[in-house]
Amino acid sequence: MSENSTFPSNPDTHHIYKTLLEISETISKNRDLHDLFRDLAKLVPQIVPVDFLGLMLYQPENQTIHDLIIQTDVPADIQGGNPWKLDLHPGGTVFQSQKPLLVSDITQDSRYLDVFSRMHEDGANSLCALPLTTAVRKLGALIFASCEKATYKESDFEFLEHVSRHVAVAVDNVLHVQELTKERDHSRLLLDVNNAVVSTLNLQELFASVSASLRNIIPKVTTSLYLYDSDTQTFKRPVLDFPERKGFVQAVDIIGKDESPATKAFHSRKALVWNESDMKQYDSDTARQMLAEGMKSGACAPLVVRNEVLGTLNVASAHDQGFGDELVALLSEVATQVAIGLDNALAYNKIHELKENLEQENVYLKDEIRTEHNFDEIIGESAELKRVLQQVEIVAPTDSTVLIQGETGTGKELIARALHHLSSRKERAFVKLNCAAIPTGLLESELFGHEKGAFTGAIAQKAGRFELANRGTIFLDEVGEIPLDLQSKLLRVLQEREFERLGSTRTMKVDVRFVAATNRDLVNMVEAGQFRGDLYYRLNVFPITLPGLRERPVDVPVLVRYFTQRFARRMNKPIETIPTKVMDTLSRYHWPGNIRELENLIERAVILSQGSVLMLPLTDLKAAPRLEPASPQSKSTLEGVERDHIVQVLRETKWVIGGPSGAAARLDLKRTTLISKMKKLKISRPL
CATH class of the missing domain: 3.30.450.40 (GAF domain)
Structure with a gap:
C-alpha cells in the first residue's frame, strides 16, 4: 500500500x-x-x-x-x-x-x-x-x-x-x-441427434430422441415437425412433443395451408424467431392455438437436404425471449441433422412401400404365369373373331376406356390382355380384379387400399389395385357386380384419376388405362336402378362385344386341335388323331359355357385318352342340331346378334320364357322385358 x-x-x-x-x-x-x-x-x-x-x-x-x-x-x-x-x-x-x-x-x-x-x-x-x-x-x-x-x-x-x-x-x-458446459451440452446434443439419425429409420423414434435431447438444453420446450406434401401443397404435422399441453393444440396430422412461423420459415429457407406479439400477427388456427397454450417465444428452422426443403423443425417456450442467436444457430445445426435423418426415413418408407408394391405386383405376375394366358392364345379363324380383333387393334394404342361384353367363358380377359399388350403401357403392370370374387365389404379396400387401423383386421398399410396399376392397365372383370355405394368412388377415379385409401385423407393420383368386362346387361341394370347411368356411360367409351362360341362354329375345330395339343404336351401323351365323329359332335354342340367349357372338356378327354386317339366322353354332351348360319344382314348389326342369341336360348329352353329354368332367367332379364324384346325383334315360336 x-x-x-x-x-x-x-x-x-x-x-x-x-x-x-x-x-x-x-x-x-x-x-x-x-x-x-x-x-x-x-x-x-x-x-x-x-x-x-x-x-x-x-x-x-x-x-x-x-x-x-x-x-x-x-x-x-x-x-x-x-x-x-x-x-x-x-x-x-x-x-x-x-x-x-x-x-x-x-x-x-x-x-x-x-x-x-x-x-x-x-x-x-x-x-x-x-x-x-x-x-x-x-x-x-x-x-x-x-x-x-x-x-x-x-x-x-x-x-x-x-x-x-x-x-x-x-x-x-x-x-x-x-x-464450456454449454459447448459440451451442445456437442452432446448434436452427437445424440447424430446417433439417432444413424440408428433409426423410424420417424417417430427419431423425433422422440431429438425432442428429449432438446429438453436437456431448453427445459420444458415444445417441439414439433412440419412436413411439406408437394402433391397437395399442404403441410402435415406427423409428430408433436408437447408435455404440458392444455388441450388447445391437438396432435393432428394435416395442417393444411395455415399461415404460421413454420410455414414462413419453410418458404424463406431461413430460421425464424418469433415472440408473442409476432404470433398475434398471424390469422391462423395454429397461431391462436399456440397463444392459447401460453407459448410466448419460439423458433422454426427449415429442414434442408440436397437443396430441397422437406419441412421445418419447430420449438416453442412459455418464456419471453427464450431464443437468442446462439440457440437459434444450434437449432439450425440440429435441423440439418434431422433433415438427413428425415430424408433417410422418408426414403426408407418409400422403398419399403415400393417393395411391398413390387411384391404384390409379383403375386399378380405369378398369377398371370399360372393362368398361361397371353395374346397369342386368342385362337380362331371366324369372321366374328376377326372383327373383334380388328376393334382391339384400333383402340389398343389409345388410352380410352374399353368395355368388353360377352357371356361367361368367351375370353374377355384374353381380349383385355391383348389391349394391354398392344398399348404403350405394355412394359408396366397389368392388374386384374374379379369384382364378383371379392366380398362386398372388402372390395373397396382391394380397389383403393387402406391404412393401418382403417378397420378391424387392418394390421398393416396396403396398396390397392389402382395404386399397383399406376402407369399400367387395370382390368375389372364382372364390373356389374360392384355395389352402388362404391360405384361413385369408381366413377371419380375414371373422371379425375384420383382417390383416397380407406382411413386416409391423402389424395392419391394415378395414371391408369381402364378396361372393364361384364356378362350382364348393364343397360337393363341402369333402367332397374342397379347400376349408375353416369358410370355406365364412362365405361362405355369403346364397347367390344365378344360372340359366344355357338356364334362362331368355324372356330370349334381349330380350338379343339389347339387345346388337344396343349394338354397332350403337358401330360406327355402322344395324341395324334381326333376322330371325325368327335369333331362333328363338338361342332354341333351349343356350348352354353363357351370356350371355357370346351377347354375343360378337352382336358378331361386328354386325361382319359390312353393311346394316340383322343377319347371324348360324348355322354357329357347333349347333342344339338347345328344352328342355321345367320344371314349377313342379321350379323351386321348389334340388333341381329341380339336376335340370334335370344332365339338360340329360346330353343335351348324349348321356348319356355318364365320360371327359374326359362329363357328370361338364363338371359338375366325380367319376363316382361324378354317378351317386349321378342315383339320388337319379331321373334315368335315356330309352329
Whole structure:
C-alpha cells in the first residue's frame, strides 16, 4: 500500500487488507455467482456503504447489457434479468468507456431516467459504477448503490476497483465454465441427434430422441415437425412433443395451408424467431392455438437436404425471449441433422412401400404365369373373331376406356390382355380384379387400399389395385357386380384419376388405362336402378362385344386341335388323331359355357385318352342340331346378334320364357322385358 493510496480514509489499512483477503477467499471458493454476490454484499459494506450490489453483463448477440444479479441489503422490489440498451443504463456507459461513473444524486441525473426512477422507488439515491474487465475481455459492469445521497467519492474508487478486478476474474471463470458446459451440452446434443439419425429409420423414434435431447438444453420446450406434401401443397404435422399441453393444440396430422412461423420459415429457407406479439400477427388456427397454450417465444428452422426443403423443425417456450442467436444457430445445426435423418426415413418408407408394391405386383405376375394366358392364345379363324380383333387393334394404342361384353367363358380377359399388350403401357403392370370374387365389404379396400387401423383386421398399410396399376392397365372383370355405394368412388377415379385409401385423407393420383368386362346387361341394370347411368356411360367409351362360341362354329375345330395339343404336351401323351365323329359332335354342340367349357372338356378327354386317339366322353354332351348360319344382314348389326342369341336360348329352353329354368332367367332379364324384346325383334315360336 503506497502513501498515495486512495483507499477510504476511515477504515484502517489493516482492516481493508483483511476485507480484501476475505473477498479473495470468497471469490475462490464460490462457483455460483448468486452465492458470490450474497457474500460480497456482506463484506464490501465493511469498507464502503453498499445497499445494492448489481452485476451487469454484456450480450454481444443483441448489443445490450443485462442486470443479471441484483443483491440488496434492504427491502426492495428491484430484480435482475432485464436487457437494456447501452446508452440507457449507467452500466452500459461504463462498459463502453471503461471508466468509473459516480452519481451523487440519481434524482438529479436525466441520462438514465427509466433505470434511476426504478432504483429510486426502491430507496437508492447514489451509485458508483465500474467496468468489469479482465486482461482478456470486457464483461460488463459492477454497480454499487446506496440509499444515501453522495455516498461515494473518488477516494473509494481504488478499493472498489480492487473489488471489481477480483469479481471480474471470478465472473470470467464462471462464464468460461458455463461456456464450456454449454459447448459440451451442445456437442452432446448434436452427437445424440447424430446417433439417432444413424440408428433409426423410424420417424417417430427419431423425433422422440431429438425432442428429449432438446429438453436437456431448453427445459420444458415444445417441439414439433412440419412436413411439406408437394402433391397437395399442404403441410402435415406427423409428430408433436408437447408435455404440458392444455388441450388447445391437438396432435393432428394435416395442417393444411395455415399461415404460421413454420410455414414462413419453410418458404424463406431461413430460421425464424418469433415472440408473442409476432404470433398475434398471424390469422391462423395454429397461431391462436399456440397463444392459447401460453407459448410466448419460439423458433422454426427449415429442414434442408440436397437443396430441397422437406419441412421445418419447430420449438416453442412459455418464456419471453427464450431464443437468442446462439440457440437459434444450434437449432439450425440440429435441423440439418434431422433433415438427413428425415430424408433417410422418408426414403426408407418409400422403398419399403415400393417393395411391398413390387411384391404384390409379383403375386399378380405369378398369377398371370399360372393362368398361361397371353395374346397369342386368342385362337380362331371366324369372321366374328376377326372383327373383334380388328376393334382391339384400333383402340389398343389409345388410352380410352374399353368395355368388353360377352357371356361367361368367351375370353374377355384374353381380349383385355391383348389391349394391354398392344398399348404403350405394355412394359408396366397389368392388374386384374374379379369384382364378383371379392366380398362386398372388402372390395373397396382391394380397389383403393387402406391404412393401418382403417378397420378391424387392418394390421398393416396396403396398396390397392389402382395404386399397383399406376402407369399400367387395370382390368375389372364382372364390373356389374360392384355395389352402388362404391360405384361413385369408381366413377371419380375414371373422371379425375384420383382417390383416397380407406382411413386416409391423402389424395392419391394415378395414371391408369381402364378396361372393364361384364356378362350382364348393364343397360337393363341402369333402367332397374342397379347400376349408375353416369358410370355406365364412362365405361362405355369403346364397347367390344365378344360372340359366344355357338356364334362362331368355324372356330370349334381349330380350338379343339389347339387345346388337344396343349394338354397332350403337358401330360406327355402322344395324341395324334381326333376322330371325325368327335369333331362333328363338338361342332354341333351349343356350348352354353363357351370356350371355357370346351377347354375343360378337352382336358378331361386328354386325361382319359390312353393311346394316340383322343377319347371324348360324348355322354357329357347333349347333342344339338347345328344352328342355321345367320344371314349377313342379321350379323351386321348389334340388333341381329341380339336376335340370334335370344332365339338360340329360346330353343335351348324349348321356348319356355318364365320360371327359374326359362329363357328370361338364363338371359338375366325380367319376363316382361324378354317378351317386349321378342315383339320388337319379331321373334315368335315356330309352329
